[in-house]
Amino acid sequence: MKSMSTPFSFLHHLTCARCHEIYEADTQAHLCQCGSPLLASYDLEAAREHLSKEMLREREPSLWRYHELLPVRSPENVVTLGEGMTPLLPLPRLGAQLDMPQLYVKDEGTIPTGSFKARGAAVGVSRAKELGVKTLAMPTNGNAGGAWATYAARAGLDTYIVMPEEAPLITRNECAISGAHLFLVQGLISDAGAIVGRAVKAHQWYDASTLKEPYRIEGKKTMGYEIAEQFNWQVPDVILYPTGGGVGIIGIYKALREMQALGWIGERLPRLVAVQAEECAPIVKAWQEGKTESVLWPHSRTIAFGINVPKALGDFLVLDAIRATQGCALAVSDTELLAAQAQLAQTEGLFICPEGAATLVAAKQLRASGWIKADERVVLLNTGSGIKYPNTVQVSVPLLQPQDELPVSIAG
Amino acid sequence: MKSMSTPFSFLHHLTCARCHEIYEADTQAHLCQCGSPLLASYDLEAAREHLSKEMLREREPSLWRYHELLPVRSPENVVTLGEGMTPLLPLPRLGAQLDMPQLYVKDEGTIPTGSFKARGAAVGVSRAKELGVKTLAMPTNGNAGGAWATYAARAGLDTYIVMPEEAPLITRNECAISGAHLFLVQGLISDAGAIVGRAVKAHQWYDASTLKEPYRIEGKKTMGYEIAEQFNWQVPDVILYPTGGGVGIIGIYKALREMQALGWIGERLPRLVAVQAEECAPIVKAWQEGKTESVLWPHSRTIAFGINVPKALGDFLVLDAIRATQGCALAVSDTELLAAQAQLAQTEGLFICPEGAATLVAAKQLRASGWIKADERVVLLNTGSGIKYPNTVQVSVPLLQPQDELPVSIAG
Numbered sequence: 001m002k003s004m005s006t007p008f009s010f011l012h013h014l015t016c017a018r019c020h021e022i023y024e025a026d027t028q029a030h031l032c033q034c035g036s037p038l039l040a041s042y043d044l045e046a047a048r049e050h051l052s053k054e055m056l057r058e059r060e061p062s063l064w065r066y067h068e069l070l071p072v073r074s075p076e077n078v079v080t081l082g083e084g085m086t087p088l089l090p091l092p093r094l095g096a097q098l099d100m101p102q103l104y105v106k107d108e109g110t111i112p113t114g115s116f117k118a119r120g121a122a123v124g125v126s127r128a129k130e131l132g133v134k135t136l137a138m139p140t141n142g143n144a145g146g147a148w149a150t151y152a153a154r155a156g157l158d159t160y161i162v163m164p165e166e167a168p169l170i171t172r173n174e175c176a177i178s179g180a181h182l183f184l185v186q187g188l189i190s191d192a193g194a195i196v197g198r199a200v201k202a203h204q205w206y207d208a209s210t211l212k213e214p215y216r217i218e219g220k221k222t223m224g225y226e227i228a229e230q231f232n233w234q235v236p237d238v239i240l241y242p243t244g245g246g247v248g249i250i251g252i253y254k255a256l257r258e259m260q261a262l263g264w265i266g267e268r269l270p271r272l273v274a275v276q277a278e279e280c281a282p283i284v285k286a287w288q289e290g291k292t293e294s295v296l297w298p299h300s301r302t303i304a305f306g307i308n309v310p311k312a313l314g315d316f317l318v319l320d321a322i323r324a325t326q327g328c329a330l331a332v333s334d335t336e337l338l339a340a341q342a343q344l345a346q347t348e349g350l351f352i353c354p355e356g357a358a359t360l361v362a363a364k365q366l367r368a369s370g371w372i373k374a375d376e377r378v379v380l381l382n383t384g385s386g387i388k389y390p391n392t393v394q395v396s397v398p399l400l401q402p403q404d405e406l407p408v409s410i411a412g
Numbered sequence: 413m414k415s416m417s418t419p420f421s422f423l424h425h426l427t428c429a430r431c432h433e434i435y436e437a438d439t440q441a442h443l444c445q446c447g448s449p450l451l452a453s454y455d456l457e458a459a460r461e462h463l464s465k466e467m468l469r470e471r472e473p474s475l476w477r478y479h480e481l482l483p484v485r486s487p488e489n490v491v492t493l494g495e496g497m498t499p500l501l502p503l504p505r506l507g508a509q510l511d512m513p514q515l516y517v518k519d520e521g522t523i524p525t526g527s528f529k530a531r532g533a534a535v536g537v538s539r540a541k542e543l544g545v546k547t548l549a550m551p552t553n554g555n556a557g558g559a560w561a562t563y564a565a566r567a568g569l570d571t572y573i574v575m576p577e578e579a580p581l582i583t584r585n586e587c588a589i590s591g592a593h594l595f596l597v598q599g600l601i602s603d604a605g606a607i608v609g610r611a612v613k614a615h616q617w618y619d620a621s622t623l624k625e626p627y628r629i630e631g632k633k634t635m636g637y638e639i640a641e642q643f644n645w646q647v648p649d650v651i652l653y654p655t656g657g658g659v660g661i662i663g664i665y666k667a668l669r670e671m672q673a674l675g676w677i678g679e680r681l682p683r684l685v686a687v688q689a690e691e692c693a694p695i696v697k698a699w700q701e702g703k704t705e706s707v708l709w710p711h712s713r714t715i716a717f718g719i720n721v722p723k724a725l726g727d728f729l730v731l732d733a734i735r736a737t738q739g740c741a742l743a744v745s746d747t748e749l750l751a752a753q754a755q756l757a758q759t760e761g762l763f764i765c766p767e768g769a770a771t772l773v774a775a776k777q778l779r780a781s782g783w784i785k786a787d788e789r790v791v792l793l794n795t796g797s798g799i800k801y802p803n804t805v806q807v808s809v810p811l812l813q814p815q816d817e818l819p820v821s822i823a824g
Contacts, residue, residue, distance in 0.1 A: 061473030061497055081761060082499020082522060085473055089494060093568065110494060110524055113763075114799050154761030156505065160818065165811060173805040177798070179758040183818060184811045191814035199818040346591040349493060349566030351525070386589065387526050387800055393585040399577060399596045402603035406572065406595060406611040 010047040011071045014038040014214050017317055025071070028131050030212050037211040037314055039254065040071050040218050044261040053233060053264045061085035063119055063222035069258060070123055070222075071215050077130040079155040081112035083122045084222055088230040088379070094347045100367055102377040104236070105344075106227055109352060109385030113147045113174060115306075116223065116248065116383045121147035123219030128206055129155045136160070137200050138208040139192030141244065141306050142167035143384060145182075146174030148208060153178040160199065162192040168305060170388050188300070190310060210245040211313045217251045224255025227379060228265055235270050237376035238366075240359035242383055243274040243283055243329070244307035246318035253321035270379070272327040274318055275362040277302030281331035282311055283318055288329070292316050303334045303392060304354035306383065328371065332361040338392060340364075345386070354392055356382030422459040423483045426450040426626050429729055437483070440543050442624050449623040449726055451666065452483050452630050456673040465645060465676045473497035475531055475634035481670060482535055482634075483627050489542040491567040493524035495534045496634055500642040500791070506759045512779055514789040516648070517756075518639055521764060521797030525559045525586060527718075528635065528795045532659065533559035535631030540618055541567045548572070549612050550620040551604030553656065553718050554579035555796060557594075558586030560620055565590040572611065574604040580717060582800050600712065602722055622657040623725045629663045636667025639791060640677055647682050649788035650778075652771035654795055655686040655695055655741070656719035658730035665733035682791070684739040686730055687774040689714030693743035694723060695730055700741070704728050715746045715804060716766035718795065740783065744773035750804060752776075757798070766804055768794030 014023040018036035023029055025040065032038055051068050059065035063084025072078055087107045095103035108116035125148065128136060137160035138148055145161040152159040159180040163171065164187060175182040185192045193209060200207045207213065228235055235256070241249040249272055259265045276284050280300035286293060296311035312318065322329055334354075341357035344350050359380040366372040386392070398407065426435040428444035429451050435441055437452065444450055463480050471477035475496030484490055499519045507515035520528035537560065540548060549572035550560055557573040564571040571592040575583065576599060587594040597604045605621060612619040619625065640647055647668070653661040661684055671677045688696050692712035698705060708723035724730065734741055746766075753769035756762050771792040778784040798804070810819065 058469050062499075079761075080499075080501075082501060082519065087474075087492075087494020087524075089492075107494065107524075110522060112499075112519075112522055114526060114797060150757075150761040150763060152761070153758055162812070162818070170799050170802050172807050172809060173802060174763055174799065176807040176809070177754055177757040177763055177805050178761060182807075182809050184809050185814060185816075186811060187814045194814065195812060195816065195818060202817075342589055345562075345589040346565055349491075349562040349564070349590055351562060351586055351589055385526060385799075387582050387586065387797075390582050390585060390802065393589050395584050395588040395594075397584060397588070397594050397596050399598060400574070400607060402597060402599045402606065404597075404607065405614075406574070406607060 006050045008067055008075055009071060009073050010042040010044070010068050011040055011073065012043045013041050015041045028133065028206060029214060030207055038214040040214050042069055042258065044258060048262050053229070056229065063122065063219065066222055066225050071218050072123065072126045072130055074130065077126050079126045079129060079151050080122055081118070081151070081154065083112050083118045085226060086110050088227060091348050094344060097347065098364060098367060099374050100363065100372065100378055101374070103363070104378065105350060105380045105382050106223060107350065108383050113143070113150055114385035114388050115143035115147060116220070117144040117147035119219035119222055120144065120216035120247065121151040121219070124148070124208060124213060124216040125151035125155050125157065127215040129157065133206040134158060136206040136208045137196050139163070139189050139196045141189050141308060142171030143306055146171040149175040149178040149180035152180065160205065162195050164188055164192060166305070168388055188308065188310060210247055217247050217254065220248045221251035221255040223248060223381065224252035225259065228259055233265055235265055235268065236379045237270055238273060238372055238378045239270045239381060240273040240275055240362050240379070241381045242304065242307050242355035242358045243276050243318060244309035245312045246274065246283065246314050248381065248383070249274055249321055250314050250317045253325070269325045272321050272325045273362060273366070274322055274329040275358045276329065276331045277304050277307055277358065278331045278333045280308050280310060283315055284329040284331045286315065286319060287322060292319055304337060304358055306355045307358070330362050330365065332358050336361040341386065341392065351386035352382040353384040353386055353389055356380065356384065418462045420479055420487055421483060421485050422454040422456070422480050423452055423485065424455045425453050427453045440545065440618060441626060442619055450626040452626050454481055454670065456670060460674050468641065475534065475631065478634055478637050483630050484535065484538045484542055486542065489538050491538045491541060491563050492534055493530070493566065495524050495530045497638060498522050500639060503760050506756060509759065510776055510779060511786050512775065512784065512790055513786070515775070516790065517762060517792045517794050518635060519762065520795050525555070525562055526797035526800050527555035527559060528632070528660065529556040529559035531631035531634055532556065532628035533563040533631070536560070536620060536625060536628040537563035537567050537569065539627040541569065545618040546570060548618040548620045549608050551575070551601050551608045552579070553601050553720060554583030555718055558583040561587040561590040561592035564592065572617065574607050576600055576604060578717070580800055600720065600722060622659055629659050629666065632660045633663030633667040635660060635793065636664035637671065640671055645677055647677055647680065648791045649682060650685060650784055650790045651682045651793060652685040652687055652774050652791070653793045654716065654719050654767035654770045655688050655730060656721035657724045658686065658695065658726050660793065660795070661686055661733055662726050662729045665737070681737045684733050684737045685774060685778070686734055686741040687770045688741065688743045689716050689719055689770065690743045690745045692720050692722060695727055696741040696743045698727065698731060699734060704731055716749060716770055718767045719770070742774050742777065744770050748773040753798065753804065763798035764794040765796040765798055765801055768792065768796065
């Protein structure tokens with residue numbers, strides 16, 4: 001019977017994203033000999049034969065609904081907390097204000113760990129477990145560490161995590177309570193990465209750094225599948241993505257290409273927009289200068305901590321994705337993104353993270369310049385929940401005694 | 413055509429939960445003349461005729477999949493952030509440790525605002541909007557305020573919220589950034605309730621206090637529908653619920669009765685367990701003493717702030733639900749629940765809130781006493797995400813310099 005012979009995954013091999021060297025997929029793999037990331041390649045012809053988008057309809061609302069296009073070969077290795085199929089929400093009131101009546105947010109705040117990093121961790125940890133990994137290590141700006149610590153605990157793996165001292169406090173809690181070995185570094189994620197790099201070599205651990213293993217991106221790409229499915233396979237015109245390491249935008253682009261090969265979407269692709277912070281904008285700079293790679297951004301800083309990445313390993317892939325889709329890259333200020341965060345909460349009840357709010361600033365600017373047209377369908381990718389960032393909201397609240405009345409001047 | 417004539421909601425009337433007086437459903441309503449909560453009643457015979465559980469399969473994964481059994485009459489009044497159909501997760505490693513191989517958690521951490529309060533707010537705000545409400549007010553221990561402020565912002569309603577000074581800080585942020593009028597009180601939720609009560613009367617606002625309007629519970633009951641559907645309409649043996657105001661347990665019981673009337677589940681019901689904190693256990697005390705109502709618990713306190721409710725308006729309904737299902741009530745200590753929170757995170761990667769962790773302590777005790785049998789299917793209801801409670805996790809993390817190695821003694 002056909003259903004019995006259909007594999008759980010159509011993973012076929014790994015391909016270097018730069019030199020296109022091919023690697024076997026079923027042993028632990030990190031970077032290509034040329035130093036570039038490896039990407040998972042699937043037998044999409046076979047998948048196209050066995051899998052139709054209609055088959056997805058009754059599947060569970062998690063990213064594992066796309067399991068044939070994910071790298072985990074055996075269902076018993078799936079490590080899940082129910083992640084994926086996050087809401088795609090229309091923003092009618094804000095859209096009317098901004099003359100973008102078809103404005104949406106893909107809300108990754110509603111996912112285990114409150115951050116889209118859960119997608120990469122779920123698939124990355126599952127595949128690491130399948131490949132026999134016992135101990136993994138990674139640098140992080142916070143949310144990825146929280147997510148990987150969480151999923152590694154669920155899988156029974158040992159985890160070493162190094163994060164900048166200034167990373168969000170709540171992500172420390174996530175790592176610590178999950179039993180990860182957690183360290184802070186007085187420096188940036190690049191400093192944390194160097195420490196992890198030496199430790200991984202010394203102890204033969206599995207390096208789970210961004211794009212240094214091939215499977216985190218496979219989890220992230222499911223955002224692309226979900227957006228297409230939630231729009232009934234009519235892709236939107238523009239997707240704006242807050243870009244640090246850039247794995248999400250690379251993943252979405254990979255998903256779009258796979259869906260084309262599967263015959264699930266047509267030729268037209270959404271224009272992908274990489275949004276960065278003004279004081280950490282290496283990819284924007286490279287895009288403006290027509291370069292294919294970025295240069296390390298000195299003294300980077302932004303309140304949107306997740307996109308404080310001065311040089312991303314996958315920068316050339318982000319730039320590829322933007323150019324191939326006629327997208328663009330732009331940087332926004334911290335002041336603007338904090339104002340946008342409040343505006344979205346007040347008009348639509350969405351308390352999103354600062355990184356996500358950056359995409360709203362960018363959308364406004366691109367609408368003002370005419371790059372986004374009023375009739376276009378625009379998706380803001382919000383990468384996490386605002387509740388993980390207690391310090392970005394300044395609150396001053398009146399204190400009453402039990403016998404007090406609500407102040408009339410305010411309440412009246 | 414049948415589908416054209418089927419109403420969006422089968423809401424029929426309101427019924428007093430105590431004296432069974434009947435009220436019209438389509439005007440703003442609060443308590444019965446006798447002072448007790450009103451509950452929404454549906455035309456379940458008509459619903460049974462028009463709606464089958466099989467029809468749910470292809471519906472969107474949110475609580476609105478049950479719209480016929482919710483009180484909102486018109487789809488355009490639905491105020492949604494994609495809430496519901498939260499994961500029902502097996503806990504295989506922890507279950508093996510505790511000799512409860514069929515242990516599950518219904519994880520409400522993965523929902524907008526990171527708390528199950530989003531369910532009540534989504535349905536309550538939608539219905540308030542439908543009934544023409546412009547301004548609502550409520551007391552809260554934090555999470556409900558955050559959720560109602562959020563959904564009210566999405567609906568464009570004005571909101572007044574009063575919370576105890578000691579309520580979780582992050583919930584202040586949610587209210588403030590959503591544009592609610594927020595006040596703190598030096599006291600408990602009962603003090604906040606008294607202030608709101610006076611203000612509502614003075615200004616003719618809509619009182620959205622727990623069970624003082626009939627629709628919050630309708631949102632909460634969907635947890636019961638989801639648990640049944642996720643177990644393929646075989647209800648579990650035991651559901652443990654952290655009980656403050658008790659709306660969730662009342663709602664789940666209501667859902668179970670409705671599903672019986674609809675023919676969706678059989679006669680057997682899960683045994684419902686109300687879990688409270690040792691220093692705020694009015695319902696446990698009433699249950700132990702065979703009373704039908706609780707008495708206000710003096711000087712109540714617990715780190716599980718959401719269940720610090722010294723006297724609940726719906727206490728008699730909670731006690732009804734426990735007795736009718738052969739359930740029970742028990743109290744656990746703050747020390748135990750914090751240990752359980754860490755145990756669950758370390759063994760299963762679930763960082764849940766202290767209130768949810770209380771149910772794990774209770775399950776262990778009931779398993780030890782034999783009240784829960786090893787072959788029974790047991791569901792812990794986790795009401796929210798651990799990330800909203802930064803202060804419940806004590807973290808001490810080594811600080812490294814960029815040139816440092818990971819400490820060998822730890823890393824080795």
